[in-house]
Amino acid sequence: MQEKLTSNPTPIMKKLSFFAASLFIAGGAFAQGNTQSSTSTGSSNNVTVTQSGSSSTALGTQTGNSNKITQTQNAGSSNLASSDQKNSFQTSTQTQTGSNNQARVTQGDFIPLDNGNVATQTQNGNGNKATATQLSGLNRSTQEQTGANNEATIFQSGSESNVARQRQRASLDYGAFDNKASISQIGRANNADQDQRGLLNQATATQSGYENTSTQTQGGLIHSFNSRAYVEQIGGNNRASQTQLLDEQNARIEQDGFSNTAVQEQSAAADFRPGNSAYIDQDGSSNYARQRQLGSGNAASTYQGMSGNSSDVLQLGNNNNSLVKQNHP
Numbered sequence: 001m002q003e004k005l006t007s008n009p010t011p012i013m014k015k016l017s018f019f020a021a022s023l024f025i026a027g028g029a030f031a032q033g034n035t036q037s038s039t040s041t042g043s044s045n046n047v048t049v050t051q052s053g054s055s056s057t058a059l060g061t062q063t064g065n066s067n068k069i070t071q072t073q074n075a076g077s078s079n080l081a082s083s084d085q086k087n088s089f090q091t092s093t094q095t096q097t098g099s100n101n102q103a104r105v106t107q108g109d110f111i112p113l114d115n116g117n118v119a120t121q122t123q124n125g126n127g128n129k130a131t132a133t134q135l136s137g138l139n140r141s142t143q144e145q146t147g148a149n150n151e152a153t154i155f156q157s158g159s160e161s162n163v164a165r166q167r168q169r170a171s172l173d174y175g176a177f178d179n180k181a182s183i184s185q186i187g188r189a190n191n192a193d194q195d196q197r198g199l200l201n202q203a204t205a206t207q208s209g210y211e212n213t214s215t216q217t218q219g220g221l222i223h224s225f226n227s228r229a230y231v232e233q234i235g236g237n238n239r240a241s242q243t244q245l246l247d248e249q250n251a252r253i254e255q256d257g258f259s260n261t262a263v264q265e266q267s268a269a270a271d272f273r274p275g276n277s278a279y280i281d282q283d284g285s286s287n288y289a290r291q292r293q294l295g296s297g298n299a300a301s302t303y304q305g306m307s308g309n310s311s312d313v314l315q316l317g318n319n320n321n322s323l324v325k326q327n328h329p
Contacts, residue, residue: 032056040067054078054098065089073101077125080104089116099125099147108135110158115139123150137161137187146170148198151180160188160209169197177201185212194229201227208234219245228252233260236284247295248275258284268295268317282309283328293320303328 033055038047040062047069049058054076060069066089071081073096082104083092094103103121108114115138121130122144129151132141137159143152144167156162164183170176176198183192184206192214194203205214212235218227224246231240231253239261242251246268253262266276276298280289285306293300296318302311305328313322 035059038069040064043067046070048072050074051079052076056080058082060084060092062090063087067091069093071095071103073097077101083119085117086114088114090114091118092120094121094130096123096128097125098128100127101125102128103130105132105134105141107133107139108158110135113137113159115159121152123147126150129153132164134162139163141165143167143181144169145179146176148176149178152182154183154192156184156190157186160190162187162190164190164192166194166203168195168201180204183214185209188212191215196227197224199225199227202230203228204230205240206232207238210235210237212238214238214240216242216251218243218249225249231262233257236260239263242278244276250277250279252279254281255287256283258286260284260287262287262289264290264300265292266294266298268298280311281328285309291322293317296320299323 032053034051035057036049037059043064043066045067047060050072052074055078057080058071060083062085065087068091069083070093073079073081076098077100079101081094084106086109090107092105096103105119107117114136117134117139119132119141123130124146126147127149130143131153134141134156135158138161140163141154142165145152146169152166154164166181168179168181177200179201181194182204186208188209189211192205195217196203197220203216214231216229218229225248227249229242229251233240233255236257237259240253241263244251244266251264262280264278266278278291278300280302282304286308289302289311291300291313293315298320300313301323304326309326311324
């Protein structure tokens with residue numbers, strides 16, 4: 001009787017064995033579709049959340065001063081990390097590894113003026129999106145993305161001395177492509193810094209106010225081409241600088257106001273392939289424009305209006321074109 005039961009288990013025993021094996025396999029896999037929500041009221045609170053897997057959500061809300069939120073999502077896709085902090089001296093840190101993830105940070109609400117907040121967002125993978133919104137002044141936002149088809153957006157408004165920094169790269173320069181970086185700042189003495197490696201990337205910076213600075217760098221030593229850099233500044237005493245390496249790049253600066261400075265540098269490096277384009281449009285008075293191009297088949301255009309403006313252009317190579325108009329309406 002015992003030998004018969006051992007050699008021929010019943011159907012019920014087979015089902016139990018299969019169920020146990022299924023539990024063992026599921027236990028070794030990453031968790032999926034989890035949601036974590038936290039709310040803190042007061043000062044000096046610290047919230048840390050770690051999630052592994054895909055389709056998970058981390059939501060954090062803090063009201064008070066000197067609070068911290070740290071959200072980490074590992075080895076997954078389609079995850080969402082969201083942080084909403086009101087008042088001053090808040091810190092939000094978000095780290096995501098995988099693809100098609102989203103990271104969102106909002107700091108401040110104008111009531112009262114909220115200052116000294118810090119947002120740091122790091123994403124490693126493809127198709128990710130990072131968004132940071134900071135209201136009032138003395139805030140700092142940093143976004144770093146590694147991979148392709150990523151998007152980074154920063155909006156800072158309402159006061160002065162904000163800093164926005166974006167980096168989009170890959171382990172190999174040409175592995176970073178089709179990335180988009182955007183910074184929008186309103187106020188005075190703000191700083192925007194964007195650095196993209198690879199090809200087919202887009203960087204946009206918009207600043208409204210006075211004494212603002214925008215710096216854009218695109219390209220690398222190899223396989224860098226067809227990227228677009230654009231800066232728009234409205235106000236006075238602003239400065240825009242664009243540097244592009246290698247071929248078929250496009251740089252554009254538009255400034256409306258007085259005593260603004262625009263600088264563009266494009267280098268074809270060793271291959272001297274053609275096709276870089278530099279464009280500066282300054283409406284107002286007492287502005288300065290400078291363009292430097294190395295290579296062949298490049299085009300540089302400068303348009304300046306009103307009075308007291310100055311411009312200089314340097315092109316090294318063959319078959320280049322330069323156009324300067326200082327009677328631009």
